Amino acid sequence: MPLTTGFAAKIAKTLAALAVSAALLPMAAQTMAADRIQLSFWTAMGGMRGEVLQHLVNEFNASQQRYTVVPVFKGTYKETMLATIAAYRAHATPDIAQILDVGTATMMGSKGTYIPVYRLMQREHIPFSTQQFIPAAASYYADTQNRLVSLPFNSSTPVLFYNKTLLNRIGAKPPKTWAQMGTIGAKLVAAGVPCGFTTDHPNWIQMEQFSVWNGVHYATDDNGYQSAKNVKLRIDDPVFVKHLAQLGTWSKSGVFEYVGASPGPSTALFVSGHCAMYTASSASYPTIQAGAKFPFGVAPLPYASTQPDAPQNTVVGGASLWVMNGLPADHYPGIAAFLHFLMSDKAQAYWAKRTNYVPSTRGGFARLKQEGFYADNPGTIVAVEELKNKPPKPWTMGIRLGYMPQIRQIIRNEMSAVFAGQQTAGQALATAKRQGDQLLAQFYLSQREGH
């Protein structure tokens, strides 16, 4: 009953948000009264995540007298980004904005609207280095010199969830490679399991993360990190074509089943025992734990054994925190102190434990380990291990392309046409590349100034 939980969760979330905002009113009034500088922090964290964040903010506010951070829930990721842009154009920016992963290229290209986090920390004399972070948790938001432009915040990465009962039935271990996935999937189907595996966000997991995990270029210029000029997708590379074609074949034979890009329906296929395995975001852990009536395990995402560098590293998805430019000068020390607080081992551990996001700092990870979190929640460490697997190469740091939400949509539509058997993988990816390249060219022009 995936959508039941989906809809119920939606209603519950709204109610919770209302309750939280009602509860915060007197507190906000209290802090307003004190002679403190208000720092507005626009977020997309509603419901439970919003509460966990509020707890951290309260802790920071109580720890000093000068500043009060005021988190404001702005809706979805896209709504938050839009609100930030609108606010910038109206000269009323928030101090800190939480911007989704695929908004990174647009933000970075809009120089002057933000202050790079590394520069802010330098200015405020707070010791800060990319080395403090888990390599691939930070690389998504780093510039070409590996300096952090925004602060990695809520992060997850795809892993393979598997049904232990079903895999035990055929005496198999979770597959390490995609080739093994094929054999095990076929065995499962032969043993009467209706579906080998399913996936959520196919464009993210089976294309973007597939590329970095196997050390393959997703686009030219190190996936757009070097420059936005003349960037072209490389998704028509045989590696991608072969993988997508295989997924297409598997969706005919039952090894793979696709039920849409959003995680609701695919999670249901896995927790109901219909599919034996599930490639999904590591942040799905609590949902799966709550829904699955069988012992389940977590394994690393399978890799393509044909690639010499595989497995390389996965990267994070989620959002990061951006510090806006043009604020009153006395705000910046407070912002820096708050971000520094969020990076502390204690805050990182608290955040990761309660939200099931991966910690972004090495210190946070060490603390969680020491507290026994990973021993108590077997499998949750897999996501961090993937991110730490190897230091990222220039082309596995992340994917930094403009109009990324649109490009994803295009790729997703082409992929589902392949899964439905309406198109060959080669055609699909060639079409997606052509349209994507056009958008990339448009994006580059939007970043240029002058007429």
Add this chain to the structure above:
Amino acid sequence: MKAAPTATLTSFPNRWLPYLLLAPQLAITCVFFVWPAFKALSGAFYQSNPFGLGSYFVGLGNFTALFADPAYLHAIGITLVYSLSTTVLSMGMGLFLAVLTEDLVAGHTFFRTLFIWPYAVAPAIAGALWLFAFAPQIGPATDLLAALGIQWNYALNGTQALLLIISLTAWQQIAYNFLFFTAGLQGIPDALLEAASLDGASYMRRFFGIVFPLLAPTTFFLLIMNITYVFFDTFGVISIVTQGGPSNATQTLVYKVYQDGFQNLNLGSAAAQSIILMLLVGLLTLFQFRYLDRQIHYQ
């Protein structure tokens, strides 16, 4: 267009007075239509940074990109299917109900009130009502369909999503069509129908021989109004019920403008799409003005 011969020309004592009286309306038109339209028109030829940091002239680039984009062509198709089927459905039902209530011996007011009701429901509320009624797994209408052996999940099935949107819009529009058809029916002289009856014309013969042709001006007016409505005023319903999905199955031209402009931040493309829509509205309006009063006229 000819001015009505009965209209009289009023002369103002001061030549500035008429402009002064027009000024508030002109100001509103300028602020809410001319200025944004001009912005869209110029934006369509640029690629702009969403933060407003700069823009780059691309000529017709945004337009050529659109017509090379299968998703845009798909949206055109969806919009056509959506508007035509909604129009046929709601006009057909509206006429059917209007004729039925017209022939009632008693209870006119009761049924008329009942049939006009859905129109009083704001589209957003109607959308939310249907969203809950047809929610996959938990909606009461979903249970009903399941009992009929229909696997209902519009969140996954594109055809079902489009059907849902069409029925919802048609349901709302029936009231509007019903209202106009009722008025139209009341304008048909009883004498004509009575004469036909005396000549021995059957009910169907009277309907298709007299009533339907005499309703032609109303029908034509409603046709244009319904098409225009579905093309341009159904954003709310789609935004609430399907958000254009699944896999763009309910992505209309208007919804795509919103998605590309405000979700994907491709402002230039969204502006170009707005221009195309603006041309389309212009065409429909022209069509309406040109033919509505002239072509179909019975006296």
